[in-house]
Amino acid sequence: MTQSLRQVWQYRGLIGNFANREIKGKYKGSLLGGAWALINPLATLATYSLVFGFILRFPTPTAGNGSLTSFPVYLFTALVVWNFFYAVTTSGMGALVGAGPLLRKIHFPPYAPVFGSALAVLNQTAIEFGLLFVVYLVVLNLSWTILMVPVLLLLLSAFALGLGLLLSIANARFRDVNYIVTVVLGLLFYASPIIYPITLVTDMYAAHPWLQVYEYNPITSFVEAFRDVLWHLRFPGLGRLAYLTVVSLGVLALGWTVFQRKSADVSEEL
Template sequence: MKDLSELWTYRALTTNFARRELKGRYRGSAAGWLWSLANPAATLLIFTLVFSTIFQRVPPVAGNGRLESYTIYLFIGLVCWNFFNGIVTSSMGALIGAGPLLKKIRFPAFAPVIGNAMSALVQTGIEFGILVVVLAFAQNLSWAVLVVPVVFALLALFSIGLGLMVSVANVRYRDVGYLVGVAMQFLFYATAIIYPPEDIPVETASGIPARWIMGLNPLGRFVEAARDALWYGVLPSLTLMLALTAIAVLTFLIGWAVFQRSALDIAEDL
């Protein structure tokens, strides 16, 4: 495994890729960055309409003992999901898009992937800021919110690790991008985002331990930690935070090792 100090050595290059992504994302659009909120807002509206209005779903009572807004409860999960999904899926496009440049100039192939993750962090920062304002207005904001940046930092490491792996696999086998898209759709519904984890049955009618199996989903644990702090207003347990740290660091290191092992051949495959 190459020295991780390369991340620091080429930080300026990585930042430039992030700026390039941010500047080009809505270039020529009259609404500009307002479009960055359009998709999350539309998703939030649709799920709220379907599950809260039509199916009359009510979330667990929030930490202040009064709030029962399905929209806010869902928004917390969607912010986590959008961050994760944005890093993993767009990392493949970031590496492919940097192909022509990699063939002309020699630079670390991880730079566009990490830069893409940094641009996703800006989008998440906007969504998180709106969420904090909404929670404050609903009088359901506690000091536990201070741990949320740590949760998102760990989620970033986890997402980048997966992004590094799928991006290099997609260079070799272009079908990977389509498979990841399908897997993401399944993972979204397999994660307690639009429903509380308590809604998952302990066992199915055939005796399958559904709740235990769903509990193995690492992304669900990140959403759980975020909701502990933002919805319930309590600090995530030390056990949960240690588990998230181990998962995030291990996934990132594996992703880094896989990516760097294939880095020398990436320019040729692109």
């Protein structure tokens, strides 16, 4: 593992170049340019807030200050987490295929574009988290639990990057993977407590005990952990934190191992 970290650090400049290229090319040619990095999440937030906060009216748990029940803020907390996970996973999946023409001309580590895409997503995430923190400062008193955000974000990065490495190998061999993952992630979005409180599911445990597997969904645990430290102003719990640590590091180790073993063969097929 130490050798792998040294190898990645050795090519940090190349990884940064891939990240920079993706950031610059994302909104190239658009009139508003980088402003879309802020417009897109706000538009999504407005849409979901209207549908699920006003029309369908999902209940909103009271915040840690004992008075706030703002559905848009509650929703935005989970959307930022989901957007980061979704972007790192899907961009990583397509990064290897996208770098295929360059890999056939120049020799460089195949993981460089995958890591670069993850760094590019961090740029977008920084904007969204910055906006989220401003909102919380205005409407809710933050507590010491905000110090847990970098830890949770690091674990989420490891989990999403590990999946991205695995999917990039699978997508390079079978291009159908891209379409399958899109469908699966769409289902995962609604199978996680993003647009609704987790109590809508937990209240059915007594009648349907098998539903308790719902909480083993890592995205459920990540969303609830972020809501714990930001919305409820409480520590997410050692059990949940331990679970997220084991799952995140396990998926990252698996993704890295598979990628290192298979990327050389896949590169010839790109």
